[in-house]
Amino acid sequence: MSALQAKLCCGRGPFKLEAEFTIQPGRVTGLFGHSGAGKTTLLRCLAGLEACTGQIHVGEQEWLGPDASRPPHARRVGYVFQGAALFPHLSVAKNLAFAERRARSAELTRADVVSWLGLTDLLERSPSTLSGGQQQRVAIARALLSAPQLLLLDEPLAALDPAARAEVLSHLEAVQRRLELPVLYVSHAPGDLARLADDLIWLEAGRIRAQGPAAELLGSLELGAELGAEALSVVHARVRGHDERHHLTELECPWGTLWVRRQDHAPGDEVRARISARDVSLDLDPPGRSSALNVLRVEVQEILERPPAEALIRLGGEASSASILARITTRSREALELEPGTQVFARIKTVSLGRATES
Numbered sequence: 001m002s003a004l005q006a007k008l009c010c011g012r013g014p015f016k017l018e019a020e021f022t023i024q025p026g027r028v029t030g031l032f033g034h035s036g037a038g039k040t041t042l043l044r045c046l047a048g049l050e051a052c053t054g055q056i057h058v059g060e061q062e063w064l065g066p067d068a069s070r071p072p073h074a075r076r077v078g079y080v081f082q083g084a085a086l087f088p089h090l091s092v093a094k095n096l097a098f099a100e101r102r103a104r105s106a107e108l109t110r111a112d113v114v115s116w117l118g119l120t121d122l123l124e125r126s127p128s129t130l131s132g133g134q135q136q137r138v139a140i141a142r143a144l145l146s147a148p149q150l151l152l153l154d155e156p157l158a159a160l161d162p163a164a165r166a167e168v169l170s171h172l173e174a175v176q177r178r179l180e181l182p183v184l185y186v187s188h189a190p191g192d193l194a195r196l197a198d199d200l201i202w203l204e205a206g207r208i209r210a211q212g213p214a215a216e217l218l219g220s221l222e223l224g225a226e227l228g229a230e231a232l233s234v235v236h237a238r239v240r241g242h243d244e245r246h247h248l249t250e251l252e253c254p255w256g257t258l259w260v261r262r263q264d265h266a267p268g269d270e271v272r273a274r275i276s277a278r279d280v281s282l283d284l285d286p287p288g289r290s291s292a293l294n295v296l297r298v299e300v301q302e303i304l305e306r307p308p309a310e311a312l313i314r315l316g317g318e319a320s321s322a323s324i325l326a327r328i329t330t331r332s333r334e335a336l337e338l339e340p341g342t343q344v345f346a347r348i349k350t351v352s353l354g355r356a357t358e359s
Contacts, residue, residue, distance in 0.1 A: 002061075004056070006046065010053075015041075017052070032203065038206040039203055096138070102146055110145060118171060151182070153183065191232065195274060218232060231278075232275060233325045238251065247262040248261065249265065277326055297346075309331075
């Protein structure tokens with residue numbers, strides 16, 4: 001598969017979208033921004049559903065240029081919406097067969113896609129009998145079987161409850177490990193982006209405010225302040241081993257050891273640790289006897305005061321460009337006399353895991 005390169009300009013009334021970016025094959029690019037930022041407009045421009053000017057190239061193919069624009073049916077795009085949009089009069093199997101008939105090549109087999117997305121027992125059922133999560137898995141399968149060169153996911157989990165959201169995310173992770181597609185994934189949920197996205201585009205009022213590796217952007221004070229209570233960090237770690245007696249897995253991260261609930265990963269596997277900023281507390285003194293399993297010695301790198309009562313702190317160290325965010329009260333920051341360069345012990349209450357890819 002080839003990378004997608006785009007430089008887009010789209011005006012609609014007082015709103016104007018201007019964006020230039022690249023989506024690499026085999027990587028998920030998360031698209032984040034508040035309502036009205038232009039996320040869906042950007043996806044529609046890529047799919048040819050919205051008139052725009054600029055350039056879109058997929059490898060050597062020109063989808064949009066100064067002299068011509070490929071119509072939507074000539075762009076190999078798999079598009080999954082917030083609603084599954086399945087054909088209600090067709091079974092799951094027939095919905096998938098419809099996509100196969102429209103595909104120009106059989107790059108993926110139905111058996112593979114059905115297996116990856118856990119649809120084997122659903123093939124003869126009607127969409128009306130499926131849960132929201134099941135419907136979205138079928139919609140993703142249908143998009144993949146159309147043999148796309150680009151996969152667009154427009155908040156496909158927005159209407160799902162937390163359990164269904166987690167289920168679909170786990171299937172998306174499994175699919176992405178097996179494909180070399182460029183994927184653009186729109187979400188308002190920072191946790192979903194931290195779990196799935198390799199790269200991130202932050203869109204604001206039709207302009208790209210920031211873009212880069214997801215771990216780097218999510219660990220920045222700028223985006224952390226924007227996310228507020230949902231601020232979190234992504235740390236790439238490696239499985240060191242397992243404590244079978246206590247049902248724990250040991251991870252090696254840039255600043256030491258993290259312990260998580262027992263995971264089905266082999267020693268040496270790379271994983272993605274997600275840490276909520278509100279789950280990080282800071283101490284100046286080394287820990288004594290404590291129930292806290294995860295305590296890392298780190299350095300205060302940046303502090304952002306958030307009046308009237310909070311401070312957002314970026315933590316890290318010279319050995320790595322990775323960082324962890326902590327949200328503490330202004331009173332605590334003053335009591336600890338924290339400044340950039342202060343050595344602290346970060347106590348981490350909860351660590352969640354997801355897949356990892358090289359940045």
